[in-house]
Amino acid sequence: MNIAVCVKQIPDPAAPGRLDPNTFNLVREGKLVMDDSDSYGVEMALQLVDRAGGGEVTLISMAPNGETSGLRTALAMGAAKAVLVSDPALGGSDALSTAKVLAAAILRNPFDMVITATESTDGYTGTVPVQIAEILGLPAVSFAKKVTLDGNKAMIERQSESGYDEVACELPAVVSVTAGVVEPRYPSFKGIMAAKSKPIETLSLSDLGLSADQVGAAGAREAIVSLRKAEARQAGQIIEDDGEAFAKIIEYLEQLKVV
Amino acid sequence: MVRGSSAKVTSERFNETHLAVVDAVDYYLNSLGPKKRSFIREIFDQHHYPDELNDAMVSLGLFGALIPACYGGTEAGLLSMVLAMERFSAFGLGNTLALLITMDTMAILTGASESMRRRFLPKIASGEIKTAFAITEPGAGTNSFELTLSAKAASDGTEYVLSGEKAWITGVDRADYVLVVARTTTLEEIKRSNLKRSFGLTLFLVPTNASGLSKVKMSTVGVEGYNQFQLFFDNVEVSSELVLGEVNHGASVLFSALNPERIVAAAMAVGSVDYFVNKAIEYAKERVVFGGRSIAHYQSLQHPLARIRTTQEGARLLTYEAAQAFDRGTAPQEVGTYANMAKYLASEVAFEAIDRSLAAHGGTGFVLETEIVQMLASTRLSKTAPINNEMVLNYIAETELGLPRSY
Numbered sequence: 295m296n297i298a299v300c301v302k303q304i305p306d307p308a309a310p311g312r313l314d315p316n317t318f319n320l321v322r323e324g325k326l327v328m329d330d331s332d333s334y335g336v337e338m339a340l341q342l343v344d345r346a347g348g349g350e351v352t353l354i355s356m357a358p359n360g361e362t363s364g365l366r367t368a369l370a371m372g373a374a375k376a377v378l379v380s381d382p383a384l385g386g387s388d389a390l391s392t393a394k395v396l397a398a399a400i401l402r403n404p405f406d407m408v409i410t411a412t413e414s415t416d417g418y419t420g421t422v423p424v425q426i427a428e429i430l431g432l433p434a435v436s437f438a439k440k441v442t443l444d445g446n447k448a449m450i451e452r453q454s455e456s457g458y459d460e461v462a463c464e465l466p467a468v469v470s471v472t473a474g475v476v477e478p479r480y481p482s483f484k485g486i487m488a489a490k491s492k493p494i495e496t497l498s499l500s501d502l503g504l505s506a507d508q509v510g511a512a513g514a515r516e517a518i519v520s521l522r523k524a525e526a527r528q529a530g531q532i533i534e535d536d537g538e539a540f541a542k543i544i545e546y547l548e549q550l551k552v553v
Numbered sequence: 554m555v556r557g558s559s560a561k562v563t564s565e566r567f568n569e570t571h572l573a574v575v576d577a578v579d580y581y582l583n584s585l586g587p588k589k590r591s592f593i594r595e596i597f598d599q600h601h602y603p604d605e606l607n608d609a610m611v612s613l614g615l616f617g618a619l620i621p622a623c624y625g626g627t628e629a630g631l632l633s634m635v636l637a638m639e640r641f642s643a644f645g646l647g648n649t650l651a652l653l654i655t656m657d658t659m660a661i662l663t664g665a666s667e668s669m670r671r672r673f674l675p676k677i678a679s680g681e682i683k684t685a686f687a688i689t690e691p692g693a694g695t696n697s698f699e700l701t702l703s704a705k706a707a708s709d710g711t712e713y714v715l716s717g718e719k720a721w722i723t724g725v726d727r728a729d730y731v732l733v734v735a736r737t738t739t740l741e742e743i744k745r746s747n748l749k750r751s752f753g754l755t756l757f758l759v760p761t762n763a764s765g766l767s768k769v770k771m772s773t774v775g776v777e778g779y780n781q782f783q784l785f786f787d788n789v790e791v792s793s794e795l796v797l798g799e800v801n802h803g804a805s806v807l808f809s810a811l812n813p814e815r816i817v818a819a820a821m822a823v824g825s826v827d828y829f830v831n832k833a834i835e836y837a838k839e840r841v842v843f844g845g846r847s848i849a850h851y852q853s854l855q856h857p858l859a860r861i862r863t864t865q866e867g868a869r870l871l872t873y874e875a876a877q878a879f880d881r882g883t884a885p886q887e888v889g890t891y892a893n894m895a896k897y898l899a900s901e902v903a904f905e906a907i908d909r910s911l912a913a914h915g916g917t918g919f920v921l922e923t924e925i926v927q928m929l930a931s932t933r934l935s936k937t938a939p940i941n942n943e944m945v946l947n948y949i950a951e952t953e954l955g956l957p958r959s960y
Contacts (some may be wrong), residue, residue, distance in 0.1 A: 483573040
């Protein structure tokens with residue numbers, strides 16, 4: 295069982311982010327960290343490979359400046375190796391360009407499943423997983439909250455608004471997992487030491503057979519045309535509890551038709 | 554940005570293992586996010602150290618830090634444990650059980666037979682077995698050679714029968730075994746035969762569910778997150794396989810374990826200084842009283858904190874020195890000097906830090922939600938336990954200054 299996991303490396307969410315005033319893109323200089331939402335996919339992949347009794351987890355990432363800090367974290371969790379695509383021409387890539395690059399990188403190694411998060415924590419388009427599936431000609435199962443294997447099929451519980459769907463899917467397939475799918479491990483110090491010597495293959499666009507006009511700002515079909523601050527939320531209503539506050543709260547909820 | 558530990562852990566001074574331990578601990582602590590505060594509430598309001606934090610310390614390889622790989626340990630060393638505990642404590646999450654386990658591990662490594670090591674060490678490293686430590690008695694604290702809990706060998710030699718009482722024993726309700734220091738030769742016999750005062754003590758690893766062993770919770774404050782107990786041994790039968798080290802020579806095993814205990818205690822106190830100072834800085838930058846400037850501009854606020862930060866760094870370096878000497882296998886006597894100095898300075902500066910942090914906060918410092926004042930007892934306790942600072946000074950005066958024994 296070989297699984298490719300897409301891992302995005304993003305600016306540390308604990309530090310205040312910055313937007314480029316011209317392109318409106320997030321500034322991605324300096325050290326990047328593994329997007330927390332990808333830790334679930336890494337953990338799911340490690341568990342599936344473990345249960346299958348063999349195979350390995352390969353990380354797939356696209357990041358500027360040959361950045362590997364976030365990948366080292368995922369390698370420390372237990373992934374075997376990583377493929378990083380880093381090329382100045384990728385600056386300004388939209389979701390589709392990103393999917394093209396990740397799909398091409400995924401094809402570098404044999405795989406039975408591709409796992410992604412449902413969306414990244416810095417971009418939130420949520421479209422890349424299905425775009426990858428489309429480019430690779432594979433089925434896509436999104437919002438998986440449970441993944442198990444049954445022979446050559448993945449049995450997936452797919453989160454929906456009213457509950458979940460049970461889906462059986464032939465492999466290979468692309469599966470996007472929610473934060474509820476598994477509890478991710480955190481790297482042990484032994485994992486961190488081992489990760490230092492694990493291979494990260496760093497590729498340019500030409501290594502993948504892609505040209506600069508297909509991707510990056512040049513190939514982007516979406517563009518951010520303007521930005522404005524989110525409207526400040528209106529102050530909430532404060533009910534002083536004089537012993538009758540519950541009645542007012544019930545009345546308010548009834549107005550909203552939620553009770 | 555949330556300020557955490559002020560320790561600068563770089564490759565000039567530390568090896569790859571230390572750096573990786575720090576990375577792993579930081580990753581874990583960062584991933585906790587706001588949960589850190591709910592853990593503080595659990596420790597100080599519900600008086601329960603979170604299982605999740607103990608489990609994390611196991612996963613991080615900390616409970617196996619002193620244990621060789623052949624017994625399932627991580628061999629990270631005491632300095633790694635120190636670096637890790639400092640960082641947990643910098644967020645108010647110091648763990649007394651980690652200190653006890655480190656100490657008991659050392660006693661097992663020093664005194665236990667090969668079969669005992671194989672039986673216990675892998676399970677301590679994996680977190681399956683947690684241990685407490687019982688030496689103090691109502692009539693024997695610092696004067697531990699006065700302890701009277703007796704262990705008598707059964708006639709066939711396969712077991713011992715323990716009778717007597719212990720007090721201030723921490724975390725017994727969360728531990729599977731308790732390392733009990735018992736007397737196998739009476740004080741009268743020692744005097745009559747003119748034996749050394751340290752003779753006659755024997756260590757036993759007693760299961761906490763042993764028949765005849767009962768515990769009564771004491772109403773103490775200070776060891777936050779854990780309870781302290783009086784233990785009553787009513788003819789508790791303990792297999793002679795559970796004896797650590799040689800009968801009557803338990804004291805020498807014990808002494809090997811005291812250094813790691815003090816060093817980890819020092820690390821937690823050093824780390825807690827960051828917690829109190831960071832809280833003070835955070836608040837002082839926001840609080841404006843006179844003239845439109847925050848109180849952070851005042852020297853009366855800055856100087857105490859700067860002095861504390863300086864003393865903290867001194868205590869930290871002593872702690873590192875002690876841990877490094879221990880990891881190098883330096884003679885316990887020599888490690889002991891640094892361990893005692895570290896424990897002394899760290900606990901003194903920690904108590905000063907909480908005092909100045911409360912001063913910086915004014916009335917806000919005495920609001921529980923500020924999460925400082927409930928740590929007052931535990932911070933003060935660090936000056937009294939695992940050994941009181943007066944005894945530490947006695948020791949340093951005697952061993953370092955060559956002055957006559959004063960007690």
